[in-house]
Amino acid sequence: MTTTQQNTVTDTDTETVIGDARERIDALDDRIIGLVQERIAVSAVVQDARIASGGRRVHLSREMEIIAHYSDALGKPGTALAMTLLELSRGRV
Numbered sequence: 001m002t003t004t005q006q007n008t009v010t011d012t013d014t015e016t017v018i019g020d021a022r023e024r025i026d027a028l029d030d031r032i033i034g035l036v037q038e039r040i041a042v043s044a045v046v047q048d049a050r051i052a053s054g055g056r057r058v059h060l061s062r063e064m065e066i067i068a069h070y071s072d073a074l075g076k077p078g079t080a081l082a083m084t085l086l087e088l089s090r091g092r093v
Ligand SMILES: C=C(O[C@@H]1C=C(C(=O)O)C=C[C@H]1O)C(=O)O
Pocket: 042, 043, 044, 046, 047, 057, 058, 059, 060, 062, 063, 066, 085, 086, 089, 090
C-alpha cells in the first residue's frame, strides 16, 4: 500500500469517526432540548402553584441552590448554564 493509499484509508476512518460522533451529539442535543422543555414545564407547575397561593414567581434562595448545584458540577460555565435554564423557566427578572 502506498503512502497516499494509507492516507486515504486514514482520512476515511477519520470521517467515519467524526460522522458517527456527530450523530451521537445530535441525538444527545435532541435529548437535552427535550429535558430542558420538560424542566420548563415542571418549573411552571411550581411557579403557578406559588402564584395561585398569593406568592411570587421568583424564589431567589432556591435559585441560588440551583446555581450552586450546576457550578459545583460544571465549574464557572455551570453558573451561566444554570442562569440560562432559570431564564428559560421563569423568564427574565
Ligand atoms: C420552580 C420554582 O420557581 C422559580 C423557578 C425556578 C426554577 O426554574 O428552577 C427556581 C426558583 C424560582 O425562581 C421553584 O421555586 O422551585
